[in-house]
Amino acid sequence: MKTTALPKDSDSLTAESSRSSDRGIAPAGPRRRGPAGPGRPGGPGRPGRIISRAMLYVVLTVLSAAVLVPFIWMLVSSLKADSEVFTAPIQWIPKSFHWENFADIWTEIPLWTYLGNSLFLSVVITALQVLTGSFAAYGFAKVRFPGRDVVFMAYIATIAVPWQAYMVPQYIIMQKLGLVNTHLSLILLQAFGAFGVFLMRQYYLTIPDEVSEAARLDGLSEYGIWARIVLPLSKPALASLALLTFVNTWNDYMGPFIYLTDNNLWTVQLGLRSFVGMYSSEYAMIMTGSVLSVLPILVVFLLGQRYFVQGIATSGMK
Template sequence: MSATRMIVLPHGTRADRDTRPAARVGRVVGSILLVAFALALLTPFFWMVMSSFKGPNEVFSVPVRWLPEVWHVDNYFALWIDTDMAIWLRNTIILSTVVTFLQVLTGSFAAYGFAKVRFPGRDVLFLLYLGTIAVPWQSYMIPQYVMMAQFKLTNTLVAMIVLQAFGAFGVFLMKQFFETIPEELSEAARLDGLGEYSIWARIMLPLAVPALGALALITFVNTWNDYLGPLLYLRDKSIWTVQLGLKNFVANNVTADYSMLFTGLTISVIPIAIIFLLGQRFFVEGIATSGLKG
């Protein structure tokens, strides 16, 4: 025979509170607000995509036309033929990929040193390094440019890679995550004869996949969307990035065909959207767990 067991929850528990009408109404209102907020964020993106299919005189029409009267799909073919969009995309992909790889590599390695290795002045050095986040790039970009010019690295993608290969934010993010990993793992690995390089590569990195994914996503998006850096260092058209190429395309176009600009912007957003959709789980998990300790 089987006995039926009844579980009685004490009054005032979470399950009891969730069945109250006020709780249900609160959840519904919260869901409506979140949907409204999401639609507000997606509206400019929707307008950009729809404008990429409009004619030159329809983009800023009054009143606003959300959908094109005639769908100009040929805008995408015209942009690809009339501009160096393929070259711009190639340069941007190369720059973003290399910078992301170097930031993840250097950031995780430096963070391991600050989190797991004890040496004199470690905390002071970390605070000084972290303080560079508060210094705006515009305040030292001219001395930095002069330094790059002395090394004859201006007008090259190498200059952009060198300047962005290290980042204090990545070190901070990875350090916070490494500190959540029990110290006993490192101590056990040292007793087994592993050196610090091996511990970092064989133990820490596999455990830090969420934080690495979050750092990679943030770095890739920031590098992809960067405009001021390429504007300052890249003069040759053959090494322009997407953002710089599209800006010059519109500036040199006498008729200012903004529908073509939105076409280019839509193309430039597609890789970012794909990468974010694929990596959003790591991004959320990495950001959430990087703030935990112990």
């Protein structure tokens, strides 16, 4: 005799569905395949996305090439003769490669001395700016005192004042102190920077205050909190500030030009002026020296690029 299964009522279906859910088994149901949309593989929007991304890469490639054109021209000009540097139209491939330029420059000027002076000033000023900027930023970000925000805004407002406005008073002060024609004058003038304080403060604000409060309850002083807790958490911002300060100090021309008169104290930017004469200039040697002066900055940037990008992205500057 053939029996027919009776359909289950709604209560039994609900109970069975709940038991299946408890066991981690999804209730069986009809599967529907939606139509291919713009975000689905094989959908009509897939070719459009590929084309738009390809166009974006083309635009970025063109912009990158445009940025690199001056550097490529400088590199090519360093292998030319003086008469071929400023030819019109530009000769991107020299008629003859003068590789001896990179050997002659070391004998025509004391390039090692200039590079050493630039490296000394850049390292010392960078270390001092990182130290003073991070320490002052901790006070403005994590220490509460009357008038803190007003003092911070007044200090940051000095960024808007051009250096030419107080250049003469600074020189008079250094002259009265007898520090003209010394590296110490440049170190003292550039050991503090409002931009570094702003950059580090913005990063410190992303660190929860509960971390500092817990350290204070454990008996740690403000100096200990700054040195043992805040600084280790701020490596990206410290690397960003160090990289920016190093590049600005290395490329500085006006500061050494004003305060340094002794040839043995010149930086590499001043040393390149040795190839500029009254009636003629050795443009090929200038380009050769410029290429050599860019190499240390390139190495420093490549080493700290990851921290630099991370520090800028998390310092409130996006």
